[in-house]
Amino acid sequence: MQFEWIQIPYALLTLFIIINFGLLMNAFVAKIGARVGRRVGIPIYQNYIDLIKNYGLRSSITHGVMFYLAPVFRLTGGVGLIMFVPTIYGSVMFSNFSFAGDLILALYFIFFGTLGMALGAGESGHPHAAIGVSRGLSQVTMAELPLALAVFSIALQYNTLSVTEIVAAQQGGVLNWTLFTNPLAVAAAMLSFLGSVMRPPFDVVLAPQEIPIGPPTEYHSSYLALMQTNRVIYPVAKMVIFMNLFFGGADNWPVFFLKIFLIYMFAVFIGVVFPRFRVEQSIRWFLIWAVPIGILAVLVV
């Protein structure tokens, strides 16, 4: 695959779709959460309002260069992630810039935003921000391990690192999905997924009651707007990878929306049920429950 100029508007279109989908899905999930708690919840368009408001606000405050750059890093991470992964299988239009790199690029690019965010939070000089980063990084080391193992396992299984080829290999019926051909890998990856969506029981990083909201404590107005945008895009981007790797990908948008939503609901369900873990508890949890499954997945492939 080679670069053509037409890919730029195509990619922007993908981005647009995903932002809207993300905004609605987040609101929908919040609504579900509220209903479970017998509350009314936010209107479905609430996220639009928040976002537009924050984009409209102007700040005259900064804590320094990295503070300034962090939202940029953050959003670049989210957008870039979408750009590097094909969204719709078989569609030239929605395969974005995935010619630039394979699965490994996507997995490592996840850290780009995280790193930038952590740096900006650090420069704000707020101890809560630093505490949040410390927690987040600690947790992610163990949470990412099962995913890495699962990816290794399916790369061995399909003998490729190309996302497109992995999706291609899963076509032709539900039973060809990795979910059924390599259930151990999927199990490990899904457990790992819990650790990366910032929902209970693994949301000690943000922990609103303890350290206001952790890393982004000092952010406001348009800085926050960029971050909010990312918070909309990023989980979807990550779930796109999951969908592609484990659930047969999607060859049209409705299937895409459905699969992403269901994957997300998995984390939501668990989050609604369980209380919050401390960092060392979550590390042990991943080490004891998720990692062995991942190792098994690698060994039996």
Next chain:
Amino acid sequence: MVQIAMATGFILILMGLYGALTNQNILRIIVSFSIANTGVNIVLVSIGYMHGRTAPILNEAVPLAQATARIIDPVPQALVLTAIVIGLGITTLMLAFAYKLYERKGTLDISKFSELKW
């Protein structure tokens, strides 16, 4: 005769060594070594001779060609003299040391001179 001399020599050596190793007094040690030396010298004399060989005089009885095999080398026995002289030298030296050591510490107990150790 040779055996008696040799036995005496060895007995003297052993006595000397025993004395040197058991006496704490430096002078006694020196005396013991003198005894041992005497023993050594007796052994030297007693054994420096080889049976069946003749005196080292090169004449018709001992042709030059067979000399090495037939005569007895006088040197070893003569060397006893050297050994005695050297023994004397060392004994003197030890006595001088003993004197100096006594001057320094006022004792002749060898176990008192063990500052240098380990």
Next chain:
Amino acid sequence: MVNVIFIIVIGLGAAFLLGLLREKWRNTAYALTLGSLLAMAWIAARWLLFFAVDGGATFEIFTAGTAPPFAINLRMGITESVLLLLVILSGLLSAIYMSKSLYRLGGRAMSVLLVFIMALCGIILTRDIFNLFVFFELAVIATAGLLLISENKQALSAGFKYLIISQLVSVFLLIGIIFTYHVSGTLNIDGIAGLSLDMMKGIGSLAFFFMLMAILTEAKPFPANGWALDIYESAHPAFSALFSAAMAGSAAVYAVDKLLLIGGQQWLPVVTAIGLLSFVAANLLALSQTHDRRTLGYSSVGQVGLILAIIGQRDILGDSYLFIAGGILISHAVAKAGLYWISGLINQRHLTDWAVLRGHPLLILAFVSFIAMLSGLPPFPSFYAKWELVMILASENRLWILAFVLIGSLLEASYLFRWFGYIIKRERVQEEESESPLLSLASHKLLVIFSALAISWGLAYLWGELSAHDNLFYALPLLFALSFLLLEWLPAWVKNTLAIAGMVYYFVMSYSLYDPLQIIFAAIFLLGGAVILLASYHVHGRRMGFYPSAMLMFAGLTLLVVAEDSFQFFAAWEFLTIGSYFMILRGKHSEPHALSYIIFSLGGAFLILAGFALAAQGVTLFTLESLAHVAAPIAPWVFLLLAIGFMTKTAAIGLHIWLPGAHAEAETDVSPMVSGILLKAGLFGIMMLLMNMGKQQLYGIELTFIMLWIGALSAFLGNLMAVFQEDAKRLLAYSSIGQMGYALFGLALMNQLGWLMALMFVINHYIYKSMLFLSVGGVAKRTGTREMYKMGGLIAMMPFSFIAVLIGIIAVSGVPPLSGFGGRWVFYNAILSSEYRLPMMLIFISGPIAFLYLFRLIHTIFLGQLKDEHRQIKEAPFWIILPQMIYVAALMVFAVVPGLVLRKVDAYLSPFFAETAAKSGLNWEGLTITSNYGYWSPIPIMVIIAIIFGLLFVWLLFVNRKAQKVKQFNIVYSAERPFRPETTHFAWNFFAPYRKAMGFLIQPFVTRFWETLTDFLHTVADLFRRFYTGNGQTYAIQLLAFVVIVYLFRVEF
């Protein structure tokens, strides 16, 4: 040619004459002494020239004009002439050295000295056993006399102890001699040796045993040598020098050598065993010594033991016997005499008191040369000799002996280098605080020491010429390094410029000779070294000692790359080890760390030596390629030895404990050199090994598989330990352990991509670790601390350092678009084509762990709250910043076009993995790099990310154009305002929860293991040295017991 007998005649005659001279004629007496010694030396030298240059034949001197057995004969051959010259010259130098004492005591003391030297010459020359006895007794008497020169009152008791022992010796010797005569009918050594061996059965054998034990005792074997140690400790240092170098180290061992002609082969093992026991035990006991001269005494006993062991091995040494024994013997003589002479300059006796030498560079050079000679380091004769010895021992399958020789050498090097550390690092007692001067430099003493120094280097050259291998002095890089010794008077910036120019020039000059793999390493070593040296411009003054050491290390590295045979490789390895040791030692608090570095390194080097020896099986010129042809039963062992040796350098887990301290405590510009550059030497070695030997199996276990695990464990534990460091440089040092683990892992995968990944790590690690060490070093320089929690908020003060660290951590962590990602990408592709799966898990987890410490590094130093004391701080010096900026640029370039460097290497590696060639390797066509599994397009990645990033950034700039920086404490803080940055900067124990969860994995088991081992050795040493009670009688009993025990064990052989 002057008759050899004149050596004896002059010595004896002058001694008599001295006795006749008037007491007052001191000048005449002294002139006579020196004159006669000079004359004796001249005769010996003439003969040596005659043998060495003209190829003269061995010459017999018949006293009384009759052939033995009717008269005593002397023999002059090349060995004798060398030893004579050695003995007489050391006598001459010692006579000059103790001129004051000799003047004080007058002509009689001088005559005793002459008798002593003459007696030693006699021992060397004579071929008659009774004559041997006479000369030995003369030497004993003279020794007892010369001991009294000492100002140490204890010398008296030492002398008496010696006399007791010599009485025993003479008893043994005489009994032995007379019984030998009784069975053989002659006193001539060659005569007895010529007789059939049957003669030496029964009583003859016993007689020989007595003689041997007597002569051996004069060589002071362990444990019957307490008296000797007391002498070494208390005698005048110039006499100790003679006693060690000339008497024990030359005359006595040569007497043993002669005597063994009589005993024949069956006694060789006895001598070997005694020698080895002395070598190992004496060096072990020396570990717990604190008295300098006694330490030297132990070392002397050890070295003589080694020579005895070599004598005991002469049945297999063949033509090399003289080369080996001579190399060790002469090295020991020169070095030990030199060290004793130095000790005479120093007025206090604790090892640490030698710190007064600091500030006298020539004396330090002398000390270093001497301990290098004793430890068998290149380019000194003992190095060549040990190499030959080990080669032959291995080829003859005498592995136990080999092992003991190496263990003893390591022990010896340990305390010698510890001592050197004291000199360089310990506090000097101030002159005012003590009543007497601490260092008395007299010109005649210095003259003696420096002539020993000159002789040592001359011998180094000579042995290089004699050796079957290349003379190391012909290696251009080494000469370049040594020439800096002569340039020490220049200011640092001139030397720095010379060094950089030399390194760059050498690289350009030899560029075409390298293969692609070598180019990468040579570029890192030479060009990379030059870039780091830019940072050295920030140091002012002369910077004594830095450039010779640095250049020695670089010379070693340079030679390593082009080494073709095992000898060149090993010599280069030793050079880089020594050079880097000196550099590491320069750090303020690096004494213990430098010591552990050198011990681990030398231990590793000895393993490498043993590995090569085992592989060579006696072949003199063993090319590295022939490692491939080593046969089955020994091949895996060779592999094992070499691999462990190389892994000490890469600090693989288990052998890593030297690294953190050594790298962290080193100077600002040294840390990047020893981390960014030096570690690659180990990887180069492993590459060389794997490339030639491939996979090896030991007891059915794949050795590369174990290496894979070691690499993975190093990566995991190294990173994990880095997370919990408070000290920035230690953090980086631990991270190096992790990074080297990755590289080792890549190599052990044994496929092309794994190797490519390792090479990417080699390049990347060089760039970012050098950069990070420089930035952190610059910060530490400005803040005066390396504790990260004491810093914070420095981004505004030191923006360039911040940029370097930022780029560095992005690269280390492997986040795209920087070059670290390339390494990760290749890694995933590499593991997919490997059959091993389990160890990967550890690598997977170590990646994210790296984030932890990297973030901590940048956060706690540059972000967070600025401390009050740092408000006025400036950016790091320009010269420290400059190389960092070069590295930033290099990282960017390497990130975008990795193919520039790697393409050729990839092609070059293909043939080595021919069996899997079909599915390995990368395709470098176009912008995209493709493997069998995936693809990666560095330039588009960079462009896409840059565009997104740029757009967002510009937009943000636009909307927030009015934003201004607020004050430090203007943060949302529970509606309060924090008062102090100290309480607000969240930095100390940053990952406390992580420690709770994972801390159990980093219990310092390895450190504890090595500590226990050293403690154990020291305890044993301290316990067993108490065996030397100091009582002369005990010593005598020990000697008797020793004789009896040897007799009992002799039956075994």
